[in-house]
Amino acid sequence: MRKSGILLHPTSLPGEWGIGDLGRHAYHFVDFLAESGQQLWQVLPLSPPGVGYSPYQAYSSMAGNPLLISLQTLVDQGWLSAEDLKGPEFPDSTVDFEKVIPFKTKLVKKAAAAFFKKDSDPLRNDFFEFCQQSKYWLDSYAEFMALRELNNDSAWPFWKQKTARAQDILDAQFIQFEFFREWARLKRYCNDRGIEIIGDIPIFVAHDSSDVWANPELFDLDEKGNPKTAAGVPPDYFSKTGQCWGNPLYRWDAMEQSGYRWWIDRIRSMLNMVDIIRLDHFRGFEKYWEIPAGSETAVNGKWVKGPGDRFFAVLLETFGKLPFIAEDLGYITEEVHELRDRWELPGMRVLQFAFGDQSLENPHKPFNFIKNCIVYTGTHDNDTSAGWFSDVHSPETREEKEFAIRYMGGNHEKPVWDFIRLALSSVADTAIIPMQDVLELDSEARMNLPATMGNNWRWRMKENQLNPELSSRLRQMNSDYGRLLQK
Numbered sequence: 001m002r003k004s005g006i007l008l009h010p011t012s013l014p015g016e017w018g019i020g021d022l023g024r025h026a027y028h029f030v031d032f033l034a035e036s037g038q039q040l041w042q043v044l045p046l047s048p049p050g051v052g053y054s055p056y057q058a059y060s061s062m063a064g065n066p067l068l069i070s071l072q073t074l075v076d077q078g079w080l081s082a083e084d085l086k087g088p089e090f091p092d093s094t095v096d097f098e099k100v101i102p103f104k105t106k107l108v109k110k111a112a113a114a115f116f117k118k119d120s121d122p123l124r125n126d127f128f129e130f131c132q133q134s135k136y137w138l139d140s141y142a143e144f145m146a147l148r149e150l151n152n153d154s155a156w157p158f159w160k161q162k163t164a165r166a167q168d169i170l171d172a173q174f175i176q177f178e179f180f181r182e183w184a185r186l187k188r189y190c191n192d193r194g195i196e197i198i199g200d201i202p203i204f205v206a207h208d209s210s211d212v213w214a215n216p217e218l219f220d221l222d223e224k225g226n227p228k229t230a231a232g233v234p235p236d237y238f239s240k241t242g243q244c245w246g247n248p249l250y251r252w253d254a255m256e257q258s259g260y261r262w263w264i265d266r267i268r269s270m271l272n273m274v275d276i277i278r279l280d281h282f283r284g285f286e287k288y289w290e291i292p293a294g295s296e297t298a299v300n301g302k303w304v305k306g307p308g309d310r311f312f313a314v315l316l317e318t319f320g321k322l323p324f325i326a327e328d329l330g331y332i333t334e335e336v337h338e339l340r341d342r343w344e345l346p347g348m349r350v351l352q353f354a355f356g357d358q359s360l361e362n363p364h365k366p367f368n369f370i371k372n373c374i375v376y377t378g379t380h381d382n383d384t385s386a387g388w389f390s391d392v393h394s395p396e397t398r399e400e401k402e403f404a405i406r407y408m409g410g411n412h413e414k415p416v417w418d419f420i421r422l423a424l425s426s427v428a429d430t431a432i433i434p435m436q437d438v439l440e441l442d443s444e445a446r447m448n449l450p451a452t453m454g455n456n457w458r459w460r461m462k463e464n465q466l467n468p469e470l471s472s473r474l475r476q477m478n479s480d481y482g483r484l485l486q487k
Contacts, residue, residue: 004424004474004483005040005198006033007380008435009055009447010068011095014463018090018100022182023070027189028466034193035471037478039485041190042198042432044380046183046273050206052453053097056280057206057247059145062137062269064179066108067100073182077123079111094458111178112171123181130177136265137210142172144210155208157225183273191275194485198325198432199274201266203281203288204231204247211262212248218255218262219248230291231284232298236330237353238381238450242298244291252307260307260314267315275323282326282345283336285311312343325374329353349375349428351419352382355404366426375428377419377437380447384436385416387443416440424481431483438474439465 013020013029020026033041047058048065055065074080087103090096115121131138144156146168151159190197205211207227212219220228227248234242255263270277279285284306291301316322326340328347340347353364362368369375377385389404391397405411410418416437423431436445436459448456478484 002429002481002483003039004431004433004478005038005042005195006036006435006438007042007376007432008461009044009380009457010046011065011457012435012447012460014092014461016090017071017085017087017104019067019095019097019104020460021068021070022179022186023072025463026186030186030190030193030195032466032471033190033195035468036474037484038474039194039483040196040198040276040430040432042278043200043274045200045202049457050208051246053095053457054448055200055457056202058202058209059148059206060137060141060210061202061205061266063141063176063210064183064273066175066179067104068182069104069108069175069179070182071104071107074107074111074178077111079114080107084110091460092462093460095460097458108175108178109171112174115174116167116170123177126181127174127177130180131173134176134180134269137269138173138176140214141176141210142169144213145172156213180273187273196275197273198276198278199270200278200280201270203279203284204245204249207246207248215262218251218258220251221248227293230293230295231288232291232301233281233289233330234298234301239298241451242289242301243451244295244298249288249290249304256307256310260311263311264315264318267319271319271323276325277323278325278327279345280327281330282328282340282347283330283332286333286336286339308339309342312339316343329379344372346372346374346430348379349373350377350379350382351375351404351423352378352385352388355407356400366422369426369428371427371429373428374430374432375423375426376432376434377416377423378434380434381450382446383443384434384441384445385419386437386440387446389415389419390442421477424477424483435461438470 010022010026011020013025015021015025045055045058046064047055047060048063049055050059051057071080071085075082084107088099090099143164146164147159147161149168150161150164187197216225222228229249230244231247231249232242232244236242286306286308287303288306289298289301290304291298322343322345324345326345326347328336328340329350349364349369351364354362378388389401405415408418408422420433420437423433445459447459
């Protein structure tokens with residue numbers, strides 16, 4: 001079945017309190033997707049962001065992001081008052097994390113206090129049931145977050161206080177309960193309208209996370225708990241010195257001895273949240289780039305064999321099917337392609353990568369697409385397409401953009417919609433368009449610039465940017481290219 005969808009992280013939704021959330025604007029966006037004939041909503045990792053506010057550097061791979069909790073829902077439940085929601089002025093087109101985090105953290109904790117104060121709260125039994133069902137990750141996460149706060153938000157190898165307060169643990173559990181309650185309701189709303197959610201599992205997890213703190217034996221750490229080696233990628237399209245992510249690497253031998261228990265738990269928790277999972281950095285399951293801990297660049301790394309087929313065989317045996325998308329971008333070898341194809345996973349094609357490489361074999365060129373793939377105009381790591389087309393500062397990039405326009409038979413006036421048309425009209429079974437491209441936004445709306453920190457993950461859509469004309473235009477294109485849901 002041919003499908004299309006939109007890539008938009010929930011933090012980028014409009015909203016009154018400085019960041020997108022799971023309240024009314026999320027439902028309006030789902031209505032827009034349905035009216036536009038979309039069948040997919042792709043999000044970034046929904047975990048609580050850590051270093052650099054990155055969803056790929058989270059405090060837990062299985063917890064939900066408390067910043068996405070709807071404050072209005074907390075008022076509706078009687079845990080906050082309307083007066084509580086009066087806060088600082090927030091920008092409407094970016095996330096000011098430095099303001100948002102203390103403001104929302106204080107309020108979700110106040111809601112937790114109100115919840116536990118009332119023995120007769122109608123959601124009391126639901127809370128205890130959630131804690132029991134999520135025990136396999138929730139207990140360690142809640143204790144980790146309580147201890148982290150007790151230790152002035154320092155990384156866990158430096159903690160002096162080792163015993164958390166019981167109420168702080170309960171508060172962390174309640175906050176997760178509320179996140180998952182709101183998310184489950186939103187997901188049902190999506191599914192009832194024929195829209196599936198594509199989630200994202202980063203292959204690696206942050207060192208300062210409950211995952212590593214609670215399972216140190218599964219990671220390549222020294223006796224003090226610090227990484228001996230770190231993850232990253234060698235020099236590539238995004239960086240001449242590679243990317244040094246800093247995430248600790250797995251001890252895949254220990255993972256295998258445990259029957260990949262932690263990974264199974266992680267995927268099971270994700271499948272409770274989404275319908276399809278994008279496996280970020282899929283090539284790391286075949287070989288991964290190992291960098292000595294403390295390196296400032298990724299140049300002096302080496303390739304190390306990953307778990308490969310043994311890992312996916314266990315997942316298939318456990319889950320019965322593999323609802324995965326393989327993020328197979330970057331330096332990809334034939335062995336990676338073979339691993340992907342053996343497990344019949346769709347890979348990714350990105351139009352922004354199609355026109356700089358003139359070789360006929362370039363897999364991102366539309367004439368090389370196969371049906372079992374996902375085509376994007378760009379990803380969250382790319383510039384917006386409007387920004388990409390406007391980058392003509394050197395002869396090389398000018399030639400690339402002019403080739404793209406020539407290839408599409410379009411013009412210099414509206415190349416972004418020509419790009420969208422090229423994706424939707426392609427043979428690829430699935431086409432995903434970033435919301436920034438649908439809105440024709442320039443580089444100011446870029447979500448992430450790899451190998452940089454400070455100005456990423458902040459873009460937000462404005463409430464008035466969704467309109468019937470836009471949904472009608474998308475719906476017509478989906479109809480023209482056979483991507484409407486067939487009822």
